[in-house]
Amino acid sequence: xxxxxxxxxxxxxxxxxxxxxxxxxxxxxxxxxxxxxxxxxxxxxxxxxxxxxxxxxxxxxxxxxxxxxxxxxxxxxxxxxxxxxxxxxxxxxxxxxxxxxxxxxxxxxxxxxxxxxxxxxxxxxxxxxxxxxxxxxxxxxxxxxxxxxxxxxxxxxxxxxxxxxxxxxxxxxxxxxxxxxxxxxxxxxxxxxxxxxxxxxxxxxxxxxxxxxxxxxxxxxxxxxxxxxxxxxxxxxxxxxxxxxxxxxxxxxxxxxxxxxxxxxxxxx
Amino acid sequence: xxxxxxxxxxxxxxxxxxxxxxxxxxxxxxxxxxxxxxxxxxxxxxxxxxxxxxxxxxxxxxxxxxxxxxxxxxxxxxxxxxxxxxxxxxxxxxxxxxxxxxxxxxxxxxxxxxxxxxxxxxxxxxxxxxxxxxxxxxxxxxxxxxxxxxxxxxxxxxxxxxxxxxxxxxxxxxxxxxxxxxxxxxxxxxxxxxxxxxxxxxxxxxxxxxxxxxxxxxxxxxxxxxxxxxxxxxxxxxxxxxxxxxxxxxxxxxxxxxxxxxxxxxxxxxxxxxxxxxxxxxxxxxxxxxxxxxxxxxxxxxxxxxxxxxxxxxxxxxxxxxxxxxxxxxxxxxxxxxxxxxxxxxxxxxxxxxxxxxxxxxxxxxxxxxxxxxxxxxxxxxxxxxxxxx
Amino acid sequence: xxxxxxxxxxxxxxxxxxxxxxxxxxxxxxxxxxxxxxxxxxxxxxxxxxxxxxxxxxxxxxxxxxxxxxxxxxxxxxxxxxxxxxxxxxxxxxxxxxxxxxxxxxxxxxxxxxxxxxxxxxxxxxxxxxxxxxxxxxxxxxxxxxxxxxxxxxxxxxxxxxxxxxxxxxxxxx
Numbered sequence: 012x013x014x015x016x017x018x019x020x021x022x023x024x025x026x027x028x029x030x031x032x033x034x035x036x037x038x039x040x041x042x043x044x045x046x047x048x049x050x051x052x053x054x055x056x057x058x059x060x061x062x063x064x065x066x067x068x069x070x071x072x073x074x075x076x077x078x079x080x081x082x083x084x085x086x087x088x089x090x091x092x093x094x095x096x097x098x099x100x101x102x103x104x105x106x107x108x109x110x111x112x113x114x115x116x117x118x119x120x121x122x123x124x125x126x127x128x129x130x131x132x133x134x135x136x137x138x139x140x141x142x143x144x145x146x147x148x149x150x151x152x153x154x155x156x157x158x159x160x161x162x163x164x165x166x167x168x169x170x171x172x173x174x175x176x177x178x179x180x181x182x183x184x185x186x187x188x189x190x191x192x193x194x195x196x197x198x199x200x201x202x203x204x205x206x207x208x209x210x211x212x213x214x215x216x217x218x219x220x221x222x223x224x225x226x227x228x229x230x231x232x233x234x235x236x237x238x239x240x241x242x243x244x245x246x247x248x249x250x251x252x253x254x255x256x257x258x259x260x261x262x263x264x265x266x267x268x269x270x271x272x273x274x275x276x277x278x279x280x
Numbered sequence: 281x282x283x284x285x286x287x288x289x290x291x292x293x294x295x296x297x298x299x300x301x302x303x304x305x306x307x308x309x310x311x312x313x314x315x316x317x318x319x320x321x322x323x324x325x326x327x328x329x330x331x332x333x334x335x336x337x338x339x340x341x342x343x344x345x346x347x348x349x350x351x352x353x354x355x356x357x358x359x360x361x362x363x364x365x366x367x368x369x370x371x372x373x374x375x376x377x378x379x380x381x382x383x384x385x386x387x388x389x390x391x392x393x394x395x396x397x398x399x400x401x402x403x404x405x406x407x408x409x410x411x412x413x414x415x416x417x418x419x420x421x422x423x424x425x426x427x428x429x430x431x432x433x434x435x436x437x438x439x440x441x442x443x444x445x446x447x448x449x450x451x452x453x454x455x456x457x458x459x460x461x462x463x464x465x466x467x468x469x470x471x472x473x474x475x476x477x478x479x480x481x482x483x484x485x486x487x488x489x490x491x492x493x494x495x496x497x498x499x500x501x502x503x504x505x506x507x508x509x510x511x512x513x514x515x516x517x518x519x520x521x522x523x524x525x526x527x528x529x530x531x532x533x534x535x536x537x538x539x540x541x542x543x544x545x546x547x548x549x550x551x552x553x554x555x556x557x558x559x560x561x562x563x564x565x566x567x568x569x570x571x572x573x574x575x576x577x578x579x580x581x582x583x584x585x586x587x588x589x590x591x592x593x594x595x596x597x598x599x600x601x602x603x604x605x606x607x608x609x610x611x612x613x614x615x616x617x618x619x620x621x622x623x624x625x626x627x628x629x630x631x632x633x634x635x636x637x638x639x640x641x642x643x644x645x646x647x648x649x650x651x652x653x654x655x656x657x658x659x660x661x662x663x664x665x666x667x668x669x670x
Numbered sequence: 671x672x673x674x675x676x677x678x679x680x681x682x683x684x685x686x687x688x689x690x691x692x693x694x695x696x697x698x699x700x701x702x703x704x705x706x707x708x709x710x711x712x713x714x715x716x717x718x719x720x721x722x723x724x725x726x727x728x729x730x731x732x733x734x735x736x737x738x739x740x741x742x743x744x745x746x747x748x749x750x751x752x753x754x755x756x757x758x759x760x761x762x763x764x765x766x767x768x769x770x771x772x773x774x775x776x777x778x779x780x781x782x783x784x785x786x787x788x789x790x791x792x793x794x795x796x797x798x799x800x801x802x803x804x805x806x807x808x809x810x811x812x813x814x815x816x817x818x819x820x821x822x823x824x825x826x827x828x829x830x831x832x833x834x835x836x837x838x839x840x841x842x843x844x
Contacts, residue, residue, distance in 0.1 A: 084790060085786070096719045096720050118284070121621070130782070150288070180709040185356050187354055192296065200295075215714060368704070370703075394676065
């Protein structure tokens, strides 16, 4: 596959132009390799052509997703983008954003009306006590290295690709719902249009064409980050290899998620 | 931690419906009834001989409907055979084995019935003609061997099949328990006691079902005097024995959670004193366990009169059948109500008229009874003269 | 005889399953692992709906450049508008985009900028409608009357509006 390099800021071209004009202060971005724009306009490319480009056996990459809790503004753009990109029916969520509010007595209030998709535009008026801390936590598939959903699927319709993505074969799934029960993170649901299990794929169809997942592309503040841990120049690898404290959800279950949370409090589950 | 009712948006409504409640229920009745017949055929418990054949047909009538709720629940029932063609033994998935175990068990059950009834049907069909004869020919696989040697052989084979059947029936239902017990993301399910509890409650529901239907059928057909007291007494004692352990383990499970203060305990506790209070404490434990427990104790230990026995035993059996149904509800629905967010409860409101609603559930629970009636027209349910003279 | 036929029956069932499996096992089963390998390619071949900001550049260069100079440089065009796939395909415009020149913009901006609990400290938020009264304008003013949407501080210098813009200077299109 040609588009081999890491993912970089979506406005990279423009940035580089600006760097050349000397207007950008941190020219760090120059270090980030360019990805080919081969697919910049591909929307309805001939399928066969794309198919032949993908090699799922290519395990040189080690994709990881990172959520910077401190950067999320709870606008819900990611959820809107995800719903359109993946044709997710109303009432089901491949990704959502939770709002955590912690008062001074350490009571944790969590809500996610409509999965946070409409953005959080109202204060929580039901909280009487002074608030100590509040933040937004985007949730999506954890792409576990030991996925319990894959383990329980009776017909092997859901599986982990050699390059680490957990997918659901919607032509083979019988929709028993066992995986929905088994997923500790509640990211699975039965799609009421296809009547099969469905979940976030980290936009496998975009990633395999060298694009960022739709939610990462949509995020205005960089709270969602996606990249290759094997590429030392990628943003995720830099964070991963830094002193910053990363957290995975429900670690005690041993699912070994590859979705890392940067700056997530203890209260986040 | 206080629960302030936040549930992951995909989990707001429980997904596994009434269908998944009655699926282990039906499987349980099947497994339990088979155990009674096995006690008669393998361990030669004399008192159970009169219901040995009934137990098999009773088991079959329910076994035929094990898959019905599952198929109705599946989003793609037409792909159900994927379960056999591409079972996920690599995972390995607990559910994938169910297809094979259920199939082996059904085959075994049907073979056992064909073997046990072979001689009787062969004798019966001699005086038949037309379609009925064809049916009986089919059931005897077109053979006409009515010699005594063949009967001896039947008995040996039936013994072997029943002997294989006991572990298989246990596997069948212990397995269903394991389907739940292996889900680590739901604390209410994730316990090694789950298969044991399922197995024991299966036996309870199977034996209780048999007592109820045995006495019921005899009563309706006006042949209640034919029931040997000894048979009912033995079944009641058996029921009590299984129920002691069933109830014990159900309580141990809670006790371990509560005493150990396990990770999920705060959610379980909140659910048991909230949305599950009525179905768990009030129904499953207080009304439908304690009362039958005492009643069974008295029936088993005291020398009660035959009339009391025949009156109380079916009532207690009915209560225990309900107890097991509530237990299935509390496991299946309860496990989903205790949401994975660990901060609230999901909701489950079954509708009467919907694909997996109450109406369909009732139909599926009545269908085996109708089937039993149909099967009774084909297979003589009770010990016949032919059996006795052998 | 009976048992011979019984065994035959059993063998028949087993053969049925084996044959059934042979017939129904998908072709690419086991290609990469114990699952239908072709699905990976099917999933990967799904059409994109969203592009990147680069996909707008060709046709809306001016706005693209304008946006990169302002504080909204990190924003994706498509979250304020709509996926490119619904608007332009194969170099042709196929349908209108939501949010045209002249429509009042308040809700869109508030979705991100309104002050509610949980916003990161560094993120610029406003209290609504206090922000408007602070600027000494009627609370019916829309955000895009002072802020150019694509570069929101374009017209604002040292905390003061450079004169109410009313409309954007830069027009879209080619």
